[in-house]
Amino acid sequence: MKGRVLLASLCLLAGCERGMHQMYDQPRYERGDEAPLFADGVAARTPPQGSVATTGTEAMPEPPPHTEALLERGRDRYTIYCTPCHGAGGDGDGMVVRRGFPRPPSYHEQRLRDADDRHIYDVITHGWGVMYPYADRVSPADRQAIVAYIRALQFSRHAPVDRLEPEDLSRLRDLPDAGSRR
Numbered sequence: 001m002k003g004r005v006l007l008a009s010l011c012l013l014a015g016c017e018r019g020m021h022q023m024y025d026q027p028r029y030e031r032g033d034e035a036p037l038f039a040d041g042v043a044a045r046t047p048p049q050g051s052v053a054t055t056g057t058e059a060m061p062e063p064p065p066h067t068e069a070l071l072e073r074g075r076d077r078y079t080i081y082c083t084p085c086h087g088a089g090g091d092g093d094g095m096v097v098r099r100g101f102p103r104p105p106s107y108h109e110q111r112l113r114d115a116d117d118r119h120i121y122d123v124i125t126h127g128w129g130v131m132y133p134y135a136d137r138v139s140p141a142d143r144q145a146i147v148a149y150i151r152a153l154q155f156s157r158h159a160p161v162d163r164l165e166p167e168d169l170s171r172l173r174d175l176p177d178a179g180s181r182r
């Protein structure tokens with residue numbers, strides 16, 4: 001079961017790399033232009049200085065099993081709502097950041113690898129520092145799908161080799177940017 005889920009996430013990540021390259025091919029927009037690339041038009045907005053994220057006590061639904069369908073949904077929502085700033089690989093190098101928005105931390109730094117699911121869920125719900133809350137655009141179920149996808153992204157960079165099945169390893173070598181994982 002673990003192996004199957006991992007395989008599923010690797011396939012998704014392979015798709016993700018393709019998406020990234022497509023993104024690089026997108027036309028660029030100047031500040032003030034309409035930016036149809038970003039569904040919520042967030043590209044043109046500037047956050048109010050000193051805005052503070054509120055903390056809340058909204059319950060997080062029971063974590064769903066990490067199925068292929070969940071990861072696929074997570075990738076889809078992540079690509080729409082998070083990639084513009086966090087980048088397809090989660091490095092914090094999205095298009096909006098390259099146009100001057102404050103750079104988010106990489107999901108691959110130790111602190112965020114150690115953070116629990118709840119923290120990421122809460123950041124989506126309530127925002128964090130200069131990042132806007134997404135509660136009105138991303139449903140609780142979709143927040144969980146995004147959390148699962150971010151976990152897969154993190155795992156893809158730091159998977160301990162002894163936790164991989166042989167077929168997973170060969171899949172990993174087949175990925176387009178496999179060189180950086182060796």
Ligand code: HEC
Pocket residue numbers: 042078081082083084085086096101102103104105112119120123124128129130131132134138146
């Ligand atoms: C408009 C740009 C933007 C978008 C879109 C965005 N973020 Fe962020 N995010 C940021 C910035 C900037 C920070 C760092 C904020 C700070 O520390 O003040 C951040 C921080 C984070 C953090 C780290 C919190 C911590 O503990 O340091 C997580 C997790 C996160 N975002 C998840 C998401 C997810 C999931 C989505 C999509 C639903 C998303 N973000 C969409 C800009 C964005």
